[in-house]
């Protein structure tokens with residue numbers, strides 16, 4: 001069944017959020033000069049909210065009457081999209097809200113990953129004049145399904161649409177924010193600094209693969225293999241997958257039939273849980289100028305970072321969705337999962353093709369494939385190879401590199417052992433510590 005739905009402009013209005021401080025600070029200008037004329041051309045009524053602080057858009061969408069709006073348009077970067085999604089998922093009627101309020105995105109940030117992915121999948125340019133082409137895509141009036149990923153952290157539950165990053169990729173993303181005025185060039189500057197001052201991180205990565213997984217044991221401290229099993233704990237969640245979907249998990253996350261099965265298993269809000277207080281050490285890092293001095297590879301520390309109480313707590317967004325694949329963060333992962341313990345340069349979980357105009361992180365990813373594209377590079381990679389890896393991400397050819405391993409998974413857990421790193425969800429820094437995630441196929445809607 002096609003997930004495309006025509007959205008004919010109706011009497012309802014579009015809610016437009018503009019973050020005046022996103023990216024190079026031009027979002028308001030973009031709104032006035034480009035978005036308003038486009039919406040007028042489309043004969044759409046709209047209501048503008050200029051965000052006044054972080055969390056403003058999240059608070060607004062928590063309380064709006066969904067029936068009054070036919071969509072939300074976000075003129076900003078990926079951070080505001082993350083906010084709006086998590087605001088919708090905080091509502092008591094989250095299932096209705098996330099399904100019936102499609103998101104439209106207009107690039108106003110510095111990375112604009114989702115806009116790049118949307119334009120790319122529509123055959124539109126995304127490097128030059130991304131704005132014009134994004135408005136064109138928006139004007140086509142199509143709604144499509146978008147996978148979300150439920151993410152448990154020590155501070156609670158988040159819902160992610162783009163990526164989870166650890167190691168050099170998140171270091172670069174977060175540490176280079178001070179160079180936001182450079183636009184996308186900030187990532188290049190940050191990457192060069194980080195490659196010079198290369199750090200590695202010891203940790204444990206566990207995952208439930210879509211396909212049989214064989215360990216590359218020569219470079220792993222420890223690893224287990226995985227073969228499909230009738231006992232795999234996915235069997236009670238999913239139905240069979242159309243064989244034509246070559247990128248899909250074999251047992252079926254990602255198609256609309258599966259979505260119906262999953263949706264029928266979703267439960268509305270459990271009791272509000274206590275927020276968690278992490279017990280791991282203070283975060284390290286620092287500004288770019290001090291990165292090199294502080295960035296020698298830390299010795300592997302066998303003390304695993306933990307949350308100090310069970311992970312059902314939620315300081316972020318309520319946990320209304322039953323994530324059948326995820327045990328509590330404080331419990332061991334199921335025996336059927338693969339676990340690798342090693343020293344990593346980076347771990348990236350991506351569910352969109354792009355992380356920005358110059359990073360095609362998961363070329364095979366589509367918006368509703370029901371797959372987390374989990375990739376990692378281990379310690380031992382030379383600086384020159386790492387630089388080549390970064391450069392090859394511009395066209396996605398890093399996927400062929402022997403220095404990176406890429407696995408399609410449904411769920412994973414990352415347990416950092418090295419203290420003092422950065423973990424980012426959709427480019428937003430979260431509390432550093434254990435984190436786990438499960439894909440929720442096609443839960444959201446977006447305008448494409």
Ligand SMILES: Nc1ncnc2c1ncn2[C@@H]1O[C@H](COP(=O)(O)OP(=O)(O)OP(=O)(O)O)[C@@H](O)[C@H]1O
Nearest residue numbers: 022023051052053054076077078079109110111112
């Ligand atoms: N008025 C505001 N003042 C300060 N922060 C804001 C305001 N409005 C939104 N924010 C926050 O700013 C952060 C960054 O916004 P956004 O992601 O849109 O821009 P960006 O980081 O420049 O873009 P990108 O994510 O594409 O690199 C978000 O976390 C958002 O919550």
